[in-house]
Amino acid sequence: MKKIFCILLQMFCLSPYLVAQFDGAVGTDDCKAIHCKDKRIIAWATSCEVIRGYQDIALKDHGLVSYGKEADAIGAANDSDATRVISLGDGGVAVLQFETPIMNHQGYDFVVFENSLNDHFLELAFVEVSSDGIHYVRFPATSNTPTDKQVGGFGSLDPTKINNLAGKYRIGWGTPFDLSEVEGDDKVDVNAIRYVKIIDVVGSIDTLYASHDTQGQIINDPYPTDFASGGFDLAGVGVINNMYTYVADYKSTSFKVYPNPFHDRIQIEGEDNAEVFIYNNVGRCMVQTRKTDESLYLNLQHLSKGMYIIVLQSKKRREYMKITK
Missing domain, CATH: 2.60.120.260 (Galactose-binding domain-like)
Structure with a gap:
């Protein structure tokens, strides 16, 4: 043994x-x-x-x-x-x-x-x-x-x-x-x-x-x-x-964006106290701001027509949404 x-x-x-x-x-x-x-x-x-x-x-x-x-x-x-x-x-x-x-x-x-x-x-x-x-x-x-x-x-x-x-x-x-x-x-x-x-x-x-x-x-x-x-x-x-590829499968649960498609302006509703980023279709950040209230209005006249991705980053989570101008 x-x-x-x-x-x-x-x-x-x-x-x-x-x-x-x-x-x-x-x-x-x-x-x-x-x-x-x-x-x-x-x-x-x-x-x-x-x-x-x-x-x-x-x-x-x-x-x-x-x-x-x-x-x-x-x-x-x-x-x-x-x-x-x-x-x-x-x-x-x-x-x-x-x-x-x-x-x-x-x-x-x-x-x-x-x-x-x-x-x-x-x-x-x-x-x-x-x-x-x-x-x-x-x-x-x-x-x-x-x-x-x-x-x-x-x-x-x-x-x-x-x-x-x-x-x-x-x-x-x-x-x-x-x-x-x-x-x-x-x-x-x-x-x-x-x-x-x-x-x-x-x-x-x-x-x-x-x-x-x-x-x-x-x-x-x-x-x-x-x-x-x-x-x-x-x-x-x-x-x-x-x-x-991620956004294609992702459904945001904490914020809404409208109108979508948009012309010049958008309204973002949902969680406050979050960083807001808008990226173009090659990943370049075109807008960066902070959302401090339930509603945020953004003037996006300067953006060209096309697809963009909004990212909301808070302490709790990161959320994504695809928008089109």
């Missing part, structure tokens, strides 16, 4: 590499990858700023990576041209912005694309989000790839051992992220994400340079990649849920 107990204890204490298996490569059962032409993607990043990383972080005199340009990560990703990317290098960082904020809604909210030419040569990156460009929160990531031996510069990874790291799938297929996984940080509003940060995972298992997942495990991915296009190759970030 004691021998059986010891065996069970050893199995329980084994490395986490033998547990937590995740979805696999494109085409396998339950794969979560989203194609770049999926109709759920309604928008793409509109700007990108990159801080390049080293070709080899252990040999800094070899210089920084240089392949691609920031414009290559703006707009739609594709499933055939692996050259339209920007390489980040070891520990390199890309910050992408969006005209209309990403929102936490049902299911996945955005998706990140890399340019791997097959299902197993995977260059990985952490993903973080921010509503103000200052405070970021990172998605909890897991890498159960064994670390007893370094994955070589052109080595292979098993995607079933990877979760919440961008770069998990081949070209044209993105890694999706659900903002509900990072709720709870009072400095990041998951219903108004304007920035997505991509941070290259340094794949070295040398503790001097290694990257770690949420559990503190070293992340073993292809290393070294000592050339101009080394590290994570960013192809694009697509938006699945933003203010407009």
Whole structure:
């Protein structure tokens, strides 16, 4: 009996590499990858700023990576041209912005694309989000790839051992992220994400340079990649849920707006002591004011014809309504 107990204890204490298996490569059962032409993607990043990383972080005199340009990560990703990317290098960082904020809604909210030419040569990156460009929160990531031996510069990874790291799938297929996984940080509003940060995972298992997942495990991915296009190759970030997809399913319960459609003026009735924002169809705030009474009258003569979204933000809730001029 004691021998059986010891065996069970050893199995329980084994490395986490033998547990937590995740979805696999494109085409396998339950794969979560989203194609770049999926109709759920309604928008793409509109700007990108990159801080390049080293070709080899252990040999800094070899210089920084240089392949691609920031414009290559703006707009739609594709499933055939692996050259339209920007390489980040070891520990390199890309910050992408969006005209209309990403929102936490049902299911996945955005998706990140890399340019791997097959299902197993995977260059990985952490993903973080921010509503103000200052405070970021990172998605909890897991890498159960064994670390007893370094994955070589052109080595292979098993995607079933990877979760919440961008770069998990081949070209044209993105890694999706659900903002509900990072709720709870009072400095990041998951219903108004304007920035997505991509941070290259340094794949070295040398503790001097290694990257770690949420559990503190070293992340073993292809290393070294000592050339101009080394590290994570960013192809694009697509938006699945933003203010407009959310409002399409949303019914306000605490305020009314009329007339709707309107000509020059509107009246807002409902909860008092609330901030009022009116956004145009690309997410730009056109009006910002405060509602202090049950009724608020607004002169909107200056607005062009089109669709707008009113947002009422109080201490208790945030409410939305679509209006048309």
